[in-house]
Amino acid sequence: MVKILVLFALFSPLLLSEVEAGNYITWREHIIDDSSTGPVDLEGSDGLVMADLDKDGYLDIISVHELDTQYGVPEGYVRIAWGSQDPLEWTSTTLASGSEAPSAEDVDVADADGDGWLDIVVACELAHLIYFKNPSKDHREIRWERTIPESTLNRGSFIRAFFSDLDGDGRVEVITANKGGENAYGSDSPLNNVSFYKLPSEPLNGSEWEEVVLTKVKIPINSQPVDLDEDGDMDIVVGSRGEARILWMENLGNLNFKEHEINLSTNLPSGSWLTGFNMDYQDLNLDGRLDIVSTVWPHYLIALYQPKDPSMTWDMDVIGSIKPDQLVSVSLADIDSDADMDAFVGSYSRGSRDKDDVLSENKALGSVAWFEKTESGWKKNNVLRRKRGMYDKWIPIDLDKDGDLDFVGTRGNSKPYDGVIWLEQVRSKEPIPTFIQARIEDSISVPFLD
Secondary structure (H helix, E strand, C coil): CEECCCCCCCCCCCCCEEEHHHEEEEEEEEEEEECCCCCCCCCCEEEEEEECCCCCCCCEEEEEECCCCCCCCCCEEEEEEECCCCCCEEEEEEEEEECCCCCEEEEEEECCCCCCCCEEEEEECCCCEEEECCCCCCCCCCCCCEECCHHHCCCCCEEEEEEECCCCCCCCEEEEEECCCCCCCCCCCCEEEEEEEECCCCCCCHHHCEEEEEEEEECEEEEEEECCCCCCCCEEEEEECCCCEEEEEEEEECCEEEEEECCECCCCCCCCEEEEEEEEEECCCCCCCCEEEEEEECCEEEEEECCCCCCCCEEEEEEEECCCCEEEEEEEECCCCCCCCEEEEEEECCCCCCCCCCCCCCCCCEEEEEEEEECCEEEEEEEEEECCCECCCEEEECCCCCCCCEEEEEEECCCCCCEEEEEEEEEECCCCCCEECCCCCCCCECCCCC
């Protein structure tokens, strides 16, 4: 059992975040799973989900780590941090490691076989998909049965995997995006598949997974199921890095889909491109329709407002920027408890992944911030900025049940500090430091430029 302790307060310049009623917000970092919590060497931490896998009443964290200090390493980890009554106590175990999980990139959970227990699917950026069957007992002690669907073999690079019931028959499909190569860039890239897989009644029969290609785009890096038109079935929003665009596949029923381009009413900031790598969905303008908040590489966060007909032109606002850092993640939540949606974001450092380079402050570093929605627009609140870090995923959750939202996320690009973290929201009536880091020693803290 790992007991998490707050070790060190980062008393760099007092960047203060004030919320209503005279309260100030700080974020206290806790380590849930990293190389210090067990006999593992985690790095390249990416996807994660939270779910109660063992039905003990506590949420567990399933995370994937692609061991990407250097590209081309065909190894990785799939880890489970088992929750308990105490949010500071987690027991971490390894579900798959090494060549079993080659460059594990994304993960999702669902009851795929209808036995009442949540199963796991993992997308591997250098290889294939992996399906793990929940054993229904002795979850931490026994090896989970698994299969590599034959139709995914030698098909790398799977960048996303989602479970969703697309046809409403009570059984889930697996939706994937295959970007075509671990380090794929450029408009000259070949077309690659955005697909879903029909699962057999026993998903462990890997030879019976049936691929249905939804569309082909250049470097697809997202294939997210969401009921965008809110007609009761799941559509799929696709991001294409190679074409700098997003589109949505409208669910017509019976596993038939119609492709729509998401056209913008205004231009993106100069030098930026819309990839749809990470998106979240809320009705921001309260018109009864889901809107999209998306990262725009390299620096911007935008809001896309859905028109009455989602095939028409979408209005766009720039929420803000984290210049010079490279924006990579976004999660919408009411952070300050004022009944509207704020945006929590993280960036991607571009230097060495295993040491602190001699980098100037105007280079792309690892940072975390949140944009507060106000009556006059969006206000940026800085949290942390380090020479190394990739904050790839965030899950908003009141983990300590104190009435305010915390965030569970992953950190990569910063060996040996990669892994799963919890940023606990703490409020005070007096000004306090914005961030309290968990470790005494960590990647060097660098001031924000705004």
